[in-house]
Amino acid sequence: xxxxxxxxxxxxxxxxxxxxxxxxxxxxxADVKMAIENARDVYTRRMEGVSIWVVESxxxxxxxxxxxxxxxDPANDKIYRHPTFYILPEELNHM
Amino acid sequence: xxxxxxxxxxxxxxxDNSMILGQRCGEWCGHGPVLEQDIAxxxxxxxxxxxxxxxxxxxxxxxxxxxxxxxxAFLRDVLAYRNVLLVEQPNTDWAYTIVRQFFYDVFHFYLHxxxxxxxxERLKNIATKTIKEVTYHLKWxxxxxxxxxxxxxxxxxxxxxxxxxxxxxxGELFMxxxxxxxxxxxxxxxxxxxxxxxxxxxxxxVLAESTLFIPEKNYQQKGGKTGVHxxxxxxxxxxxxxxxRAYPGANW
Amino acid sequence: MxxxxxxxxxxxxxEEIKIEPRDWMPEKYRKTLLRQISQHAHSEIVGMxxxxxxxxxxxxxxxxxxxxxxxxxxxxxxxxxxSAAETLGMTRDEMxxxxxxxxxKYSSIFNYPTLTWADMGAIGWLVDGAAIMxxxxxxxxxxxxxxxxxxxxxxxxxxxxxxxxxxxxxLCQGTPxxxxxxxDALNRWWWPSMMMFGxxxxxxxxxxxxxxxxxxxxxxxxxxxxxVDVSVPQAEILGITIxxxxxxxxxxxxxxxxxxxxxxxxxxxxxxxxxxxxQRLKARVDAWENGAWVRExxxxxxxxxxxxxxxxxxTNAA
Numbered sequence: 001x002x003x004x005x006x007x008x009x010x011x012x013x014x015x016x017x018x019x020x021x022x023x024x025x026x027x028x029x030a031d032v033k034m035a036i037e038n039a040r041d042v043y044t045r046r047m048e049g050v051s052i053w054v055v056e057s058x059x060x061x062x063x064x065x066x067x068x069x070x071x072x073d074p075a076n077d078k079i080y081r082h083p084t085f086y087i088l089p090e091e092l093n094h095m
Numbered sequence: 096x097x098x099x100x101x102x103x104x105x106x107x108x109x110x111d112n113s114m115i116l117g118q119r120c121g122e123w124c125g126h127g128p129v130l131e132q133d134i135a136x137x138x139x140x141x142x143x144x145x146x147x148x149x150x151x152x153x154x155x156x157x158x159x160x161x162x163x164x165x166x167x168a169f170l171r172d173v174l175a176y177r178n179v180l181l182v183e184q185p186n187t188d189w190a191y192t193i194v195r196q197f198f199y200d201v202f203h204f205y206l207h208x209x210x211x212x213x214x215x216e217r218l219k220n221i222a223t224k225t226i227k228e229v230t231y232h233l234k235w236x237x238x239x240x241x242x243x244x245x246x247x248x249x250x251x252x253x254x255x256x257x258x259x260x261x262x263x264x265x266g267e268l269f270m271x272x273x274x275x276x277x278x279x280x281x282x283x284x285x286x287x288x289x290x291x292x293x294x295x296x297x298x299x300x301v302l303a304e305s306t307l308f309i310p311e312k313n314y315q316q317k318g319g320k321t322g323v324h325x326x327x328x329x330x331x332x333x334x335x336x337x338x339x340r341a342y343p344g345a346n347w
Numbered sequence: 348m349x350x351x352x353x354x355x356x357x358x359x360x361x362e363e364i365k366i367e368p369r370d371w372m373p374e375k376y377r378k379t380l381l382r383q384i385s386q387h388a389h390s391e392i393v394g395m396x397x398x399x400x401x402x403x404x405x406x407x408x409x410x411x412x413x414x415x416x417x418x419x420x421x422x423x424x425x426x427x428x429x430s431a432a433e434t435l436g437m438t439r440d441e442m443x444x445x446x447x448x449x450x451x452k453y454s455s456i457f458n459y460p461t462l463t464w465a466d467m468g469a470i471g472w473l474v475d476g477a478a479i480m481x482x483x484x485x486x487x488x489x490x491x492x493x494x495x496x497x498x499x500x501x502x503x504x505x506x507x508x509x510x511x512x513x514x515x516x517x518l519c520q521g522t523p524x525x526x527x528x529x530x531d532a533l534n535r536w537w538w539p540s541m542m543m544f545g546x547x548x549x550x551x552x553x554x555x556x557x558x559x560x561x562x563x564x565x566x567x568x569x570x571x572x573x574x575v576d577v578s579v580p581q582a583e584i585l586g587i588t589i590x591x592x593x594x595x596x597x598x599x600x601x602x603x604x605x606x607x608x609x610x611x612x613x614x615x616x617x618x619x620x621x622x623x624x625x626q627r628l629k630a631r632v633d634a635w636e637n638g639a640w641v642r643e644x645x646x647x648x649x650x651x652x653x654x655x656x657x658x659x660x661x662t663n664a665a
Contacts (some may be wrong), residue, residue, distance in 0.1 A: 121411075
């Protein structure tokens with residue numbers, strides 16, 4: 001007997017129209033149809049969603065934690081990308 | 096408005112089917128082949144019992160007096176239960192469970208598609224809610240039919256065995272009881288003769304895709320609708336009604 | 348190098364920065380978590396059995412759907428926890444193999460039998476109550492996937508204890524027989540629930556390290572005390588008696604004093620000699636073995652379909 005485990009899938013749920021899909025967890029399923037249905041049965045029992053994405057975990061690629069500093073720290077001092085960097089007169093109100 | 100007694104008795108046909116199948120599905124909880132499917136089947140059990148509750152509540156309101164969903168569900172003995180033999184068949188294994196579910200889901204789907212047009216407003220409302228649930232059940236069980244029928248040699252063998260074992264309980268779905276016949280004539284229930292070819296066609300399609308066959312032996316059992324059940328039914332009720340019977344009148 | 352990594356790791360923990368799956372972590376941290384999370388997951392799915400017992404016998408339809416939904420939630424919680432543990436490099440099947448072989452443990456409480464309907468009440472009230480006390484702090488555990496799974500678990504768990512207490516309340520307001528049933532269930536479940544918090548602090552060798560790693564936030568005895576303190580007034584509302592002659596309010600401590608736990612019984616149950624250990628494990632092994640053909644067939648079908656799809660694509664391309 002073969003003893004192959006069902007592949008692992010990552011599940012993303014859109015909580016309501018207008019919101020992004022958000023990662024909620026993972027599950028096992030033999031194929032994509034089953035993965036979507038399992039996601040429905042496992043992760044939306046309490047009205048948590050209106051739309052489901054699944055992706056097989058092995059197809060998900062991630063940045064390296066060891067590269068965190070060179071990846072993300074350089075953004076820290078680019079304050080000119082933020083609106084508060086610019087000094088404008090009070091009477092201008094909302095800009 | 097429909098004749099009260101007739102509507103009451105017809106409602107029991109619908110309610111008892113879903114109740115008993117829900118009870119059977121509930122037996123799986125904690126014992127499924129994989130966690131995800133344990134959860135899926137429990138969702139189906141909850142839908143079925145939820146539907147049964149709506150129907151028992153309707154029945155209780157028709158009966159009046161001190162009747163509640165629970166007195167209707169728990170205080171009738173086996174002869175007064177009107178469900179078909181199919182739904183009381185034991186779980187046996189995942190193959191029997193899926194095939195039983197599939198045969199019933201197809202029927203359940205077409206039944207409620209028709210009940211959505213019932214002249215009886217309360218049945219119509221229940222059907223409008225139920226149809227969404229049943230559509231999903233049917234998708235789920237059809238996919239499992241195909242997956243296991245067309246899976247491994249072993250799974251095909253088990254599925255064919257289950258089809259052979261359960262086929263003789265499918266005919267009863269379309270044999271009108273006197274109550275169903277009257278309900279049809281009164282205009283609030285569908286003609287089962289119309290449902291039959293729809294059921295047959297869908298079942299044949301899915302069985303074909305599952306590489307499974309309808310057994311040649313075609314004798315059809317009947318009796319559930321008139322209270323002449325299989326021996327299994329007594330045990331189902333013994334479990335289900337134990338506390339209500341052991342402590343009459345108690346609140347839980 | 349290794350020492351620096353470990354220091355940096357501890358510094359992150361101290362700063363309450365969560366550890367995520369691909370971050371560096373000490374091997375012992377990984378192993379500790381894996382053991383704890385998988386045990387927790389096993390407890391959820393074994394925990395389905397004593398209550399699952401009563402699904403077909405629930406006394407009315409409202410109770411039946413609530414119980415079904417509750418036991419189903421436990422399957423879900425097991426699933427979330429297995430998923431969290433899988434991020435640490437062990438598959439669910441590997442974890443299950445350890446459960447089935449008897450190598451992995453699960454919470455001892457589930458090795459006690461459920462004899463009456465009141466046990467559904469007592470389990471919800473006491474066992475879930477104790478579980479929640481253990482679990483709420485875990486929502487802040489240092490390992491991200493564990494903490495996130497626990498947030499989900501705790502959110503769902505909140506109805507469990509209420510449904511249990513409501514069962515107890517209904518029984519206690521019912522006939523004398525029903526009230527006796529509730530008292531009996533409290534008698535049988537109280538001490539096993541107390542044991543759920545684990546050995547006394549001076550007897551809990553791994554606690555210090557787990558606390559340092561912020562996997563554990565409160566000691567076993569702290570949580571146990573808290574459990575006693577909230578349970579006493581709850582029992583008073585029900586009008587039933589906690590089976591502990593030494594239970595009394597200690598004004599000076601601001602807590603209830605309570606009797607000594609029978610650790611011998613606890614150790615026996617952990618060692619496999621509880622009333623239902625064999626039965627519970629057998630039920631899990633049977634479910635797994637009876638489901639093997641189903642799981643295999645689903646994979647076989649998925650592969651077949653994939654192959655057919657590729658063949659069609661090749662044909663179309665040619």
